[in-house]
Amino acid sequence: MVRRVAACILCVLACGDPAGSRDETVLRVSASAGLAPLDPSTGRAGSTAAALDLIYVPTSEHLRAPSQDGAMVRFQRRPQSGHSAQELADALRGEGLVSAKAVGEELVEARFRDELAAIASLQDWKTLLALGPFAVEQESEGRAVLKRRGNQPIDRIEIVEVSRSDEWRMLMGRELDVIPRAGALYQKQLAGMDSLRVLDMKPTSWTALCFNVTHPALRDRAVRSAIAGALDRAAIARMACGSADCAAPAPPPSEDVALGEQVRELGILVVDSDSTLQVAASVLRHQLARAGVRIAPETVPLEELVARFKDRRYGLLLGPLPIGESRYARFLSPEAAGHPGMTGFASAEYDAAVAAGDLAAAQEILDREVPCTPLYENRTFAAVDARFCGDVEPTESSWRWMADLYPCGEGERAQP
Amino acid sequence: MKLRAFALLLVAAASLLPLLGFAALARSRAEATAVAEVQGGTERVARIVARRIADHIAAERELLRTIGAAVTLGDDPALTLNAFSIQHPHLHGVTVLGPDGRAVARQGQPGPDHDEITRRALAGESAAAAVRPATADSGGPFAHTITVGEPIWIAGERAGAVVATVDLVDVWETVNVARMGRRGFVRLVASDGTLLAHGDPEERRYVFAAVDNLGFIERARRGGTVVNHQGVEVLAAVADVGERGWMIVVEQPVAEALGAVRAMRRDLLLLGGGALALAIGAAVLVGRKVVRGIERLEGHTRVLASGDLDARVEPSARIAELDSLARSINEMADSLKRHHREARERERLTTFGRVAAGLSHDLKQPLEHVRDACEGLAADRESPESWELFDWMRRDELPKLQRFLDDLRQLAVDGKAKLIMGEVAPERLLEELAANLRGSPRWAHKIQFEIASSAAPFLGDDTLLRRALYNLAANAAEACYRAPGGAGTVRLEAADRTDGVVFRVADTGPGMSPDLIERVMHGDFHSTKRTTGIGLGLGVARHVAQIHGGRIEVESEVGAGTTFTLFVPRDESQEPGGATR
Numbered sequence: 001m002v003r004r005v006a007a008c009i010l011c012v013l014a015c016g017d018p019a020g021s022r023d024e025t026v027l028r029v030s031a032s033a034g035l036a037p038l039d040p041s042t043g044r045a046g047s048t049a050a051a052l053d054l055i056y057v058p059t060s061e062h063l064r065a066p067s068q069d070g071a072m073v074r075f076q077r078r079p080q081s082g083h084s085a086q087e088l089a090d091a092l093r094g095e096g097l098v099s100a101k102a103v104g105e106e107l108v109e110a111r112f113r114d115e116l117a118a119i120a121s122l123q124d125w126k127t128l129l130a131l132g133p134f135a136v137e138q139e140s141e142g143r144a145v146l147k148r149r150g151n152q153p154i155d156r157i158e159i160v161e162v163s164r165s166d167e168w169r170m171l172m173g174r175e176l177d178v179i180p181r182a183g184a185l186y187q188k189q190l191a192g193m194d195s196l197r198v199l200d201m202k203p204t205s206w207t208a209l210c211f212n213v214t215h216p217a218l219r220d221r222a223v224r225s226a227i228a229g230a231l232d233r234a235a236i237a238r239m240a241c242g243s244a245d246c247a248a249p250a251p252p253p254s255e256d257v258a259l260g261e262q263v264r265e266l267g268i269l270v271v272d273s274d275s276t277l278q279v280a281a282s283v284l285r286h287q288l289a290r291a292g293v294r295i296a297p298e299t300v301p302l303e304e305l306v307a308r309f310k311d312r313r314y315g316l317l318l319g320p321l322p323i324g325e326s327r328y329a330r331f332l333s334p335e336a337a338g339h340p341g342m343t344g345f346a347s348a349e350y351d352a353a354v355a356a357g358d359l360a361a362a363q364e365i366l367d368r369e370v371p372c373t374p375l376y377e378n379r380t381f382a383a384v385d386a387r388f389c390g391d392v393e394p395t396e397s398s399w400r401w402m403a404d405l406y407p408c409g410e411g412e413r414a415q416p
Numbered sequence: 417m418k419l420r421a422f423a424l425l426l427v428a429a430a431s432l433l434p435l436l437g438f439a440a441l442a443r444s445r446a447e448a449t450a451v452a453e454v455q456g457g458t459e460r461v462a463r464i465v466a467r468r469i470a471d472h473i474a475a476e477r478e479l480l481r482t483i484g485a486a487v488t489l490g491d492d493p494a495l496t497l498n499a500f501s502i503q504h505p506h507l508h509g510v511t512v513l514g515p516d517g518r519a520v521a522r523q524g525q526p527g528p529d530h531d532e533i534t535r536r537a538l539a540g541e542s543a544a545a546a547v548r549p550a551t552a553d554s555g556g557p558f559a560h561t562i563t564v565g566e567p568i569w570i571a572g573e574r575a576g577a578v579v580a581t582v583d584l585v586d587v588w589e590t591v592n593v594a595r596m597g598r599r600g601f602v603r604l605v606a607s608d609g610t611l612l613a614h615g616d617p618e619e620r621r622y623v624f625a626a627v628d629n630l631g632f633i634e635r636a637r638r639g640g641t642v643v644n645h646q647g648v649e650v651l652a653a654v655a656d657v658g659e660r661g662w663m664i665v666v667e668q669p670v671a672e673a674l675g676a677v678r679a680m681r682r683d684l685l686l687l688g689g690g691a692l693a694l695a696i697g698a699a700v701l702v703g704r705k706v707v708r709g710i711e712r713l714e715g716h717t718r719v720l721a722s723g724d725l726d727a728r729v730e731p732s733a734r735i736a737e738l739d740s741l742a743r744s745i746n747e748m749a750d751s752l753k754r755h756h757r758e759a760r761e762r763e764r765l766t767t768f769g770r771v772a773a774g775l776s777h778d779l780k781q782p783l784e785h786v787r788d789a790c791e792g793l794a795a796d797r798e799s800p801e802s803w804e805l806f807d808w809m810r811r812d813e814l815p816k817l818q819r820f821l822d823d824l825r826q827l828a829v830d831g832k833a834k835l836i837m838g839e840v841a842p843e844r845l846l847e848e849l850a851a852n853l854r855g856s857p858r859w860a861h862k863i864q865f866e867i868a869s870s871a872a873p874f875l876g877d878d879t880l881l882r883r884a885l886y887n888l889a890a891n892a893a894e895a896c897y898r899a900p901g902g903a904g905t906v907r908l909e910a911a912d913r914t915d916g917v918v919f920r921v922a923d924t925g926p927g928m929s930p931d932l933i934e935r936v937m938h939g940d941f942h943s944t945k946r947t948t949g950i951g952l953g954l955g956v957a958r959h960v961a962q963i964h965g966g967r968i969e970v971e972s973e974v975g976a977g978t979t980f981t982l983f984v985p986r987d988e989s990q991e992p993g994g995a996t997r
Binding site for chain 1: 492495498499501502505523550557558559585588617618620621623624625
């Protein structure tokens with residue numbers, strides 16, 4: 001009897017707090033492009049850059065008028081910022097940042113490793129403020145758990161690194177709730193599934209064939225141009241994105257080069273987590289074989305691909321290339337960009353054209369020099385379990401939209 | 417139960433019961449037929465899809481053999497295989513081997529069952545491994561896979577083998593296009609229960625989740641309905657695909673499969689409801705006319721019962737039987753009225769006779785006394801006895817005559833005599849009564865009159881009680897007088913009881929038989945007069961007892977005499993003088 005009474009009292013106490021009875025809402029998200037530590041000072045490869053937007057906001061949202069003095073950078077607090085200078089100093093993160101402190105009510109003083117790091121921090125994307133809707137709670141190899149900072153309806157976001165092909169199975173098997181970026185190839189398999197929301201994203205990148213211009217066989221721009229001209233982009237697009245209309249425009253006519261005599265064999269690097277790129281590589285192999293060039297696809301993990309990319313231990317590489325103007329920065333020389341170029345291409349003329357904002361001239365140089373050639377538009381979409389509502393517009397570059405998702409209410413139906 | 421309700425129920429039951437019976441029978445038959453047809457159709461579809469899947473697998477094997485031969489014969493085996501792989505992305509880890517087992521060309525990473533299948537294929541067997549469910553580390557394939565090996569034959573000679581891991585996502589299309597109705601889908605299940613494909617997009621998600629498909633299939637094989645993973649009740653049929661033990665299940669939601677039957681059931685319910693409404697409407701329309709006609713006749717009979725025999729009912733129901741009944745009631749009222757009038761006539765005559773008889777009876781004695789007094793005076797005008805008799809007549813008998821006349825008038829007006837209440841002294845009353853009787857020359861010296869009284873005075877009509885007791889005593893004396901020997905004794909008694917006074921008149925006459933007592937006590941004046949000689953006197957006495965609220969009883973034994981008892985209740989509420997009952 002006493003036990004029953006005690007149990008009843010405990011039950012009443014437990015049921016008395018509505019907040020205590022609320023189930024925790026966890027959003028499980030795949031990071032199929034790789035997941036690095038979620039720290040802006042250590043790198044932004046793969047899905048990490050997009051995920052960082054859940055945790056950080058640009059410094060310029062709260063701080064302004066940075067002034068650099070040696071390794072020191074001083075920021076003024078924006079009047080409309082809802083945070084104190086001390087809170088902003090505590091939230092400041094960036095590559096080479098040693099310390100940050102508030103000086104008075106309106107000034108934040110940041111000390112960097114050296115003057116170079118301080119100068120770099122002046123670029124907005126180099127330093128960030130940890131004031132995003134979520135904070136990192138746990139982080140381990142291939143997995144991170146974010147916890148909400150404010151009143152977001154999602155309590156936690158669990159990010160899991162999985163391959164492109166596996167994330168589909170996990171989503172359909174209800175092991176994932178969100179695939180932030182997916183190729184159009186498997187979209188047909190989702191047709192008619194009311195329990196999944198398919199959210200199209202505006203294409204922002206091409207899949208491009210990039211040349212290591214320092215490779216002995218590819219130093220000659222005529223060879224690169226001939227390879228680019230030998231490709232049937234419509235065929236590649238049909239196999240890689242399911243439709244020929246996502247093919248990139250054909251490049252300008254190339255010089256007449258006997259490819260088979262110039263290049264006998266080339267390797268092509270493809271990340272092993274992206275089956276679409278592997279399909280594209282196979283088609284490339286077939287098309288270039290007709291031109292007499294034997295292509296050997298190499299599917300490697302992302303880390304190896306990045307390492308070989310940096311070391312230029314490759315001939316050909318399939319990877320993304322921004323559609324917008326930001327792509328021009330990818331081809332700046334190391335001197336102009338402050339970091340090694342992606343293909344080894346370096347041209348003072350090009351740097352000058354970009355610096356002058358003459359993008360037409362820059363494009364003309366790229367068309368002539370062919371460090372990369374776009375193959376097809378990356379048509380992507382996000383897939384979200386229909387248990388989560390929210391009028392969101394996913395983008396490839398940022399996952400901030402996930403913070404606007406919420407569990408659908410009783411009788412509420414998520415819009416596709 | 418009211419006639420109205422009864423009529424309604426009767427009409428409703430009469431119209432609805434056959435309809436309900438028909439509906440139940442039709443529904444039962446239709447449902448059984450529909451279920452059988454749906455089940456049969458589902459089974460046919462299952463067999464067709466199973467054959468298509470089997471054909472698809474056979475085509476896959478043929479494709480592999482073609483790839484193997486093409487790669488073996490091609491100038492550039494790797495490139496040829498690459499071309500095939502591009503065109504058939506569901507083939508993974510394709511390896512073409514020469515007769516010696518060395519790889520001629522390879523595309524992608526070989527699957528986990530590759531070595532075993534390669535060995536068997538090189539031995540000339542069309543080999544296949546078990547289905548490997550898609551897991552997080554499956555790699556390239558999208559869905560579940562099966563590693564298949566085929567020997568390569570070129571110009572009748574075995575030329576090696578081809579082995580590939582087949583992504584079973586390719587069979588989805590075959591499963592997806594098969595539909596049963598609008599929402600009936602097909603599922604493909606491996607022998608171990610692994611869901612390989614499902615036509616329902618939502619159920620398809622369970623391809624990648626561990627769910628109990630064997631239990632579902634077992635229930636489906638037993639027939640009837642099964643609940644799928646979405647909680648939908650479906651009609652399911654199972655067909656085996658082939659030697660691999662795969663199974664095709666065609667399932668259609670019961671709501672859709674039996675939609676026509678349910679629609680028919682709904683229609684029948686609506687029809688039944690409509691029929692019931694019509695029946696009730698008809699019952700109300702027709703029954704109301706009948707019931708109202710009957711109720712009108714019932715009301716009319718009440719009017720007749722209240723005595724208004726002149727009332728008549730109009731036969732206006734427009735229903736032949738009711739109008740006929742109304743006419744019969746009218747005829748009955750006519751007849752009743754006629755009989756009533758005749759009865760009143762008869763009663764008037766009877767009353768007249770009774771009054772006349774009573775008058776003649778009661779006037780007889782006073783008139784005789786008047787005659788005796790007149791004859792005495794006529795004979796001797798100077799005789800003091802004659803004058804005494806005349807004075808007694810004037811004092812006693814003439815008031816009696818006056819009272820008789822008053823009573824007669826009262827009877828004519830009210831039908832009963834009027835009581836003039838006063839103190840009645842039983843002992844004195846009996847003494848005077850006995851003296852009066854002894855003075856009668858008819859019974860002088862032959863009939864003895866004895867009296868005994870212990871009763872106290874009480875309120876009553878002395879004159880009427882005296883008249884009643886005189887009649888009883890005179891009858892008793894007459895009974896003794898007429899008996900053989902012509903003598904006897906009449907004893908008059910008065911005694912108190914708790915609730916009244918009892919007067920007894922006992923004689924030693926011949927007595928009465930029970931039959932005679934019955935007639936005397938319940939007959940009319942004429943009958944008693946004619947047969948017994950008691951006649952009007954007893955009738956007058958009975959009437960006097962009744963108007964006093966009392967009664968007369970009789971005890972008699974043949975040969976031993978008769979005793980009449982007159983009981984008068986005491987009524988202390990009455991004031992002496994003038995009060996009437």
